[in-house]
Amino acid sequence: MSQVVKAIRIEQNGGPEVLKLVDVEVSAPADNEVTIQQHAAGLNFIDIYFREGLYKQPLPHGLGAEGAGVVTAVGKLAKKRFKVGDRVAYGQSPLGGYAQARNVPAAQVVHLPKGISFEEAAAIMLKGLTVQYLFRQTYRLQGGETILFHAAAGGVGLIACQWAKALGVKLIGTVSSPEKAVIAKANGAWQVIDYSKENVVERVMELTKGKKVPVVYDGVGKDTWLASLDCLQPRGLMVSYGNASGPVDGVNLGILATKGSLYVTRPTLGTHVNTAEKMQAAADELFDLVLKKKIKVRIDQRYPLAQAADAQIALAARKTTGATVFTLD
Missing domain, CATH: 3.40.50.720 (NAD(P)-binding Rossmann-like Domain)
Incomplete structure (x- = not known):
């Protein structure tokens, strides 16, 4: 069953002014996907690279690859790992995270422990998984x-x-x-x-x-x-x-x-967490440190989707500290 939600789209590469808040239709999930009703989405520098065109993607397209929320529909091949109502997060996905709801390949989605909020997950998935692969895989610190x-x-x-x-x-x-x-x-x-x-x-x-x-x-x-x-x-x-x-x-x-x-x-996260098992294992190591309070999630900026341009301007100008999230409730 499809639904119409608010999302950010760009029709051309350029400055923050190309970000448009529009209505988009979210269709029923494909066999290998889950539909996530998002409570928060993350902002990252890579979003600016895609907006500007440094990283090429066929236009028009959405932005954002990090978010957290609740599963509302499950494709038939994803039912081994997920069910409706599961708390989930992702930090590596096709573009489209700046949205109230979206479909995400199940292999890129992880189960979110109860002790971690949606905003915390949206703030740390991409950034935290980045540190995980840098510190524990690219050069394994002892x-x-x-x-x-x-x-x-x-x-x-x-x-x-x-x-x-x-x-x-x-x-x-x-x-x-x-x-x-x-x-x-x-x-x-x-x-x-x-x-x-x-x-x-x-x-x-x-x-x-x-x-x-x-x-x-x-x-x-x-x-x-x-x-x-x-x-x-x-x-x-x-x-x-x-x-x-x-x-x-x-x-x-x-x-x-x-x-x-x-x-x-010149590593990337995607090649280090290229299976559902590797993705969940990396996330579990991150979540464990958060639950043990060895990593505290610092969210210093919160924006509604309508202010996505302002959020990217602040990030590019290095005026932000900690993480920035979009609040979608």
Whole structure:
């Protein structure tokens, strides 16, 4: 049975003004899908990449790949895992999360424990699963390491600070202001570098007594690429997982040799949680830390769908801290 709901759509790539709140029809779920009546949806930098066209998608299309709510219909192949009334969340889906209700492939949906609210889930699924694959799969932290993590006061960064502390890892975080430095430290960062007035490479050298770090996690991209490489130990790993300042391009691989036989990877969440089992296992590890209060979900901005443009403007201007969610109730 279909229903008509409010959702954000774009008909062309461009600035925030292309975001339109429209009525869309949600059809009955396909065999491998569930219909979710959403209570909250997440905002992430990747949404801006799709809006601008940095990441291409056939137009017109929706935005958002993170949300949480209640299952209202189940496709016949999804009935082994889900039933109507289940509390669920997702952080990796086809575009369309900015909506009151939607269909999502069941393999990308996870069961949500009762102790975690819909808003919390919408705030942490993509960001938390990102930290899970970065810390537990891309470069598996064992405890005792000293690492560098850029944008430590952002949505991903605050989860990373807490997760690192829970693992016994010393996280050096970069931030853009004294206020953000305080927030990162309060969330578990070992040390914080304010790059607006400190030299990141020099401070990393000081903090590590010249040893540098075995891994750098960099979601900023273009602006931090070279500094990140200079913070790595010989044979260290550069994990470039985002492009907040623009994509890294024109890279001469020889630079990896001259800076110490470095490794570099450009991973994505999708390839790390590409089955229902891997997705649920990654989410369960995240949820366990939240339920144990080792990760506290910080939601500093809430917007209705009608203000999606304002939300993206604030995120792009780096005026946000923690997570931003759209409230859909």
